[in-house]
Amino acid sequence: MQNNMVKTIGYIAVAGLFLVLMSSVFTVNETEKAIKFYLGKIVKSDYEPGLHFKWPLVNNVKLFDARIQTMDSNPERFLTAEKKNVIVDSFVKWRIGDVTKFYTVVAGDIDQANLRLDQIIKDAFRSEFSKRNIKQLVSTDRSDIRQLLIENSKSVAANLGMEVLDVQVMRIDLPEEVSVSVFRRMEAERERVAREFRSQGSEASEKIRADADRQRVVMLANAYRDAEKLRGEGDAKSSEIYAQAYGRDAEFFAFYRSLNAYKKTFSNSNMMVLDPDSEFFQYFKKQK
Numbered sequence: 001m002q003n004n005m006v007k008t009i010g011y012i013a014v015a016g017l018f019l020v021l022m023s024s025v026f027t028v029n030e031t032e033k034a035i036k037f038y039l040g041k042i043v044k045s046d047y048e049p050g051l052h053f054k055w056p057l058v059n060n061v062k063l064f065d066a067r068i069q070t071m072d073s074n075p076e077r078f079l080t081a082e083k084k085n086v087i088v089d090s091f092v093k094w095r096i097g098d099v100t101k102f103y104t105v106v107a108g109d110i111d112q113a114n115l116r117l118d119q120i121i122k123d124a125f126r127s128e129f130s131k132r133n134i135k136q137l138v139s140t141d142r143s144d145i146r147q148l149l150i151e152n153s154k155s156v157a158a159n160l161g162m163e164v165l166d167v168q169v170m171r172i173d174l175p176e177e178v179s180v181s182v183f184r185r186m187e188a189e190r191e192r193v194a195r196e197f198r199s200q201g202s203e204a205s206e207k208i209r210a211d212a213d214r215q216r217v218v219m220l221a222n223a224y225r226d227a228e229k230l231r232g233e234g235d236a237k238s239s240e241i242y243a244q245a246y247g248r249d250a251e252f253f254a255f256y257r258s259l260n261a262y263k264k265t266f267s268n269s270n271m272m273v274l275d276p277d278s279e280f281f282q283y284f285k286k287q288k
Contacts, residue, residue, distance in 0.1 A: 026061045027051055033066045033099040045100045064108050068095045068165060071114045076122060077175070078129040086134065087173040092121055093166040094157065102161030116160055117153075121167060124152040137172055145169060 028034045030049045035042055037060050054061060071092040077085045094117060096102050106112040128148055129137065137145075149167040157164045 024056055025051055025053055028063070031065065031067050033064045033096055035062050035064075035099055035103055037061070042100055042103070062103070062108065064096055064099055064102065065110070066096050066099075068093055069110065069114075071117055071121075073118055073121065075171075075173075076125070078125050080129055080133050080137065081131055082133045084134060085175050086129065086137065087171075087175060088125060088129075088169060089171040089173075090121070090125070090167065090169050092117060092153075092164060092168075094162050094164050096161060097158060097163035098161040100161065101159070105160050113160065113162060117157055117162060117164075120153050120156045121149070123156075124149045124167075127152060134174070142169055 026034070028047045028049050032049075034045065034047045034052075036044045036047075036052075036054055038055075039058055043059075071094065073090050073092070075087050075089045077087055080086055102108060102113070106116060128145060146167055146169070150164055153167065154164045
């Protein structure tokens with residue numbers, strides 16, 4: 001009976017020692033940050049990933065998620081330099097930087113941290129957008145605005161123990177009532193540009209048509225001149241050949257011309273009134 005009691009006490013002691021040992025160690029993963037407290041007071045927070053020790057009962061440890069968090073903000077209105085509203089949709093990437101400050105300021109609450117960070121980012125947006133008009137916001141490289149927003153919010157977020165890694169603007173929209181007027185102005189501007197292009201096209205068309213007509217007149221005049229020149233040269237050559245041929249046998253060519261005259265006259269007229277002794281009928285007379 002006594003031996004059994006001793007064994008039981010031994011088992012209880014071993015179990016108690018095991019529990020004490022288990023409560024004396026804690027593990028910090030690579031995705032976590034840890035704070036150790038001594039009777040509610042922070043004594044250490046810069047723990048590397050791995051196994052660590054603490055005093056049971058007097059020390060307690062809180063673990064926090066050290067992975068990158070995403071704060072997706074609701075679309076918000078901001079005023080530009082020209083006092084016009086724009087609707088901005090954005091998100092922020094952040095993580096815990098100083099875990100002691102993070103616990104002290106927001107009690108380690110991620111939701112509370114997002115609320116505080118959201119206000120910081122909105123202030124940064126408000127500051128940057130108030131320096132630019134709508135055209136600059138649309139035409140400026142988003143990476144430039146992103147860098148400015150990160151720089152402006154990083155120091156303020158550090159006071160909360162948070163490290164801002166990225167601020168991205170997903171969309172910049174105009175309010176509906178503004179969009180309608182902007183679209184109308186854009187439509188009017190495009191119409192003006194289209195009319196200008198059509199006017200320039202018509203002017204160019206008239207110039208091309210006038211130049212084509214001028215070239216046509218010049219080409220026809222040159223062609224007519226060349227044709228007349230060739231015709232004159234042909235007539236001169238023909239007259240020269242005819243004169244040379246007529247000079248070789250004048251009697252024959254006189255007879256040939258009379259035959260052609262008879263042919264034309266008799267084919268075009270049924271009655272002629274001529275003196276039979278006229279020169280026209282000289283080849284009808286009997287030659288002696």
